[in-house]
Amino acid sequence: MTATLEKPPVAEAPVKEPRDWRGPALFALVAVIGLVVMPLVLEPFRLGLLAKYLTYAIVALGIGLAWGQGGMLTLGQGVFFGLGGYAMGMHLKLNDAGDGLPDFMVWSGVETLPALWEPFRNPVFAIAMVVVVPGAVAWLLGTLVFRQRVRGAYFAILTQALAAAMVILLVGQQGLTGGTNGLTNFFEFFGRDVAADSTQRGLYFTVAIVLGVLFVGAWQLQRSRFGRLLLAVRDGEDRVRFLGYNPATVKTITFTISAVMAGIAGALFVPVVGIISPALLGVVPSLELVVAVAVGGRFALAGAVLGAVLMGYAKTYFSEELPDAWLYLQGALFILVIGLAPKGIIGFFRRKDVAA
């Protein structure tokens, strides 16, 4: 199934109208709930889970931009999430190991630190790589495929294959990547005990603020001329080309931005959850996030974020209440939402506005 098969809402013409304050007001309300209410109400364990959902929401935001706005159905965001996560994980492992080797290398029989790992000792380099590596991979991939006018289902399959290949690569190189186990058992996060409640609290605020900043950035991008162009590419790529724009460039830039978001999310996920493993970046988690975006509403950035948080909560809640049957409930929720509201939750509540 491709995004272009469905009829997306028509991009409204840029009519000059009085500034609508409802959006910013809602954003401010959500920010207050996220930054003030939740940290007061939730106990550390639940706050940690919320931080995890918010890292997923960052990935979802990128998917919302690439898929919802740009029509690029990317089924391999896990790859970029993983690249960011491994960059962070490698730094934390080296930091914990001090002069020695990371624990998994010891039991995998690696005797000297692989050259690939050495520069990740430097925190600045590691953080730079969180952004640079996913961005560069997406840019390269985008440049190659969009210029060849690969789109729709072919692009979706390509990204999915990339996710599958990445998992095989990581699992096979046990001495270099920790294999199936991935990287876990971190102690220190930039001088703090990573498991301490205060660190986890700080991490929650970091994740929430990063999400907020990226959301505002994506929102501005969507409202800009570039955003209009992106919508136009989604709705009629050939027409955009005839008008003299290069759709490949627009798509490559957007895909790269979404990849960078996934990379940042992966890097934040590692200290929050305490593990990065191939299981987190394969086909299934990548699909789960696309499903979450569909549930929330892919045509609105807020829908992507809402979907990711909601599906995260639903997964935890269902699995705690009904450990034997929660998957059925999760599936039923997806079918119910998509059945009743093909444009997701946001689309469901918004229809009145659009019609008016």
Next chain:
Amino acid sequence: MRNAFLRTAVGAGLVLVLAACGGDPTESTTGGGAAAGGDTIKVGLLHSLSGTMAISEVTVRDAELLAIEEINAAGGVLGKKLEPVVEDGASDWPTFAEKANKLISQDKVATVFGGWTSASRKAMLPVFERHKALLWYPVQYEGLESSPYIFYTGATTNQQIIPGLDYLKEQGKTKIFLVGSDYVFPRTANKIIKAYAAANGMTILGEEYTPLGHTEYSTLTNKVVQAKPDAVFNTLNGDSNVAFFKQLKSAGVTAESMPVLSVSVAEEEVTGIGVDNIVGHPVAWNYYQTTENAANTKFVAAFKAKYGDAKVTSDPMEAGYNAVYLWAEAVKKAGTTEVEAVKKASGGIALERPEGLVTIDGETQHMYKTARIGIIQPDGLIKEVWNSGEPIKPDPYLKSYPWAGSLAS
């Protein structure tokens, strides 16, 4: 608006779900602290109930529930009944970490019995160490680990893999081919096997890995057959065994011409593989359903009575079943469920279990276990043909084996 009602209904439903999530912690805190007071002692059971590992892990969970039921029927522990809190690890390692955290910090369980794959254990290890809580891990594994907050009730390498190699050597099988799934246990096991082979005059003709869940084995089988090994050492896991053994059979390999020694195929898996495909091949474990002693007769009968006559019992199930009894014994000895006291009391505890005498080694928190080699019978059960005679002292880092010097740090 035609859909106004629907819209309200869905909205209300979502609010309810979120409200219920928010309400959950309070519900748990009222039940929490049961380990310290109250009429019951909460214990966590954390296995994959969904995903690829569910087929194996559900049986371990069932065995643990049976043990809890039996202990409760006999009066419980410290005068209190055990109350199991079951969670699903979903064959996903970060989920294991999350659920372990939930059991410890929300449910305040006294201990957790859980895990199967090495990856799930590695993911849970930091959670238990940071919270200073206890995990009982019931499956044979690759060794090279000894966490102060984990008790390992399955075999470590010197109680399964090395006896398996000793057996092959005794049988005069010196040319070995290694086949395994691509993850930590097979890769580490094969490293140990190669070191053993080098020191014992055995040759390794080849080493092949396939991804977990792989089912296309014609190429690999050709490679194995062409290499003409005396025996194959098989560390494949799960479904892959079905395809591999079928392929071997159709390539004309018999248990007589080229025995395949498996370390991850137990009674439960034999049924899945199909007895015809695997009959006569050897396996290495510490327990079989056919192991003869009074404790096992009772265990097998109780398990069949609770879960049905067609059910079989296997080594990991027995190890999970033992874990509950061993923990309960340590709690009785300590007089409390407090973790440090239980750890201290556990050393030297010896119980007659279905596999024979099991003693907790206080230093490594592994068990003394008897190694047993068995041959798969036409009825799907496994008949023991060799055992180590006495329980082997656990040596997770293989410190007592000179040839293994380079393996551990």
